Amino acid sequence: MAVLxxxxxxxxxxEERCAPVTGDVAGLAADMLETMYAAPGRGLAAPQVGxxxxxxxxxxxxxxxxxxxxxxxxxxxxxxxxEVQTGPEGCLSIPGIVTQVARxxxxxxxxxxxxxxxxxxILQGFAAVCAQHEYDHLDGILTLDRISPEDRAAAERxxx
Ligand code: ZN
Numbered sequence: 456m457a458v459l460x461x462x463x464x465x466x467x468x469x470e471e472r473c474a475p476v477t478g479d480v481a482g483l484a485a486d487m488l489e490t491m492y493a494a495p496g497r498g499l500a501a502p503q504v505g506x507x508x509x510x511x512x513x514x515x516x517x518x519x520x521x522x523x524x525x526x527x528x529x530x531x532x533x534x535x536x537x538e539v540q541t542g543p544e545g546c547l548s549i550p551g552i553v554t555q556v557a558r559x560x561x562x563x564x565x566x567x568x569x570x571x572x573x574x575x576x577i578l579q580g581f582a583a584v585c586a587q588h589e590y591d592h593l594d595g596i597l598t599l600d601r602i603s604p605e606d607r608a609a610a611e612r613x614x615x
Contacts, residue, residue, distance in 0.1 A: 500592030527566035
């Protein structure tokens with residue numbers, strides 16, 4: 456396993472729509488989890504390490520105790536609650552910037568794990584936010600794309 460370099464905005468690879476996973480990603484997923492824990496973060500998408508494929512990893516509880524890594528291959532959001540919550544989000548590719556992003560309060564996420572097993576679960580609270588954030592990365596969407604032009608201008612000034 457290895458800690459991989461994390462791409463930083465405005466790297467153009469972060470704005471690409473990613474292709475479905477077709478091959479074996481066990482090694483990459485292990486490296487992504489190690490990279491996420493080292494960062495430290497609670498989610499990491501493959502394009503953030505330069506792999507433009509539909510894969511992300513997350514562990515929404517490890518900072519509070521036990522590790523519970525989840526590897527999501529070819530995920531799909533199959534339902535979004537109409538109710539929206541706005542909360543602070545950081546991104547490992549936009550270090551030092553926290554933006555207020557509106558997200559569905561709950562989603563249903565479908566994905567395949569490393570064993571080839573399909574899953575479908577309702578996610579709420581922080582897990583719902585984290586999964587929507589990571590899923591956005593697979594479509595080349597960043598938190599900066601989900602905030603007002605004024606907030607984006609302020610974030611870009613802070614990054615410059
Ligand atoms: Zn991110």
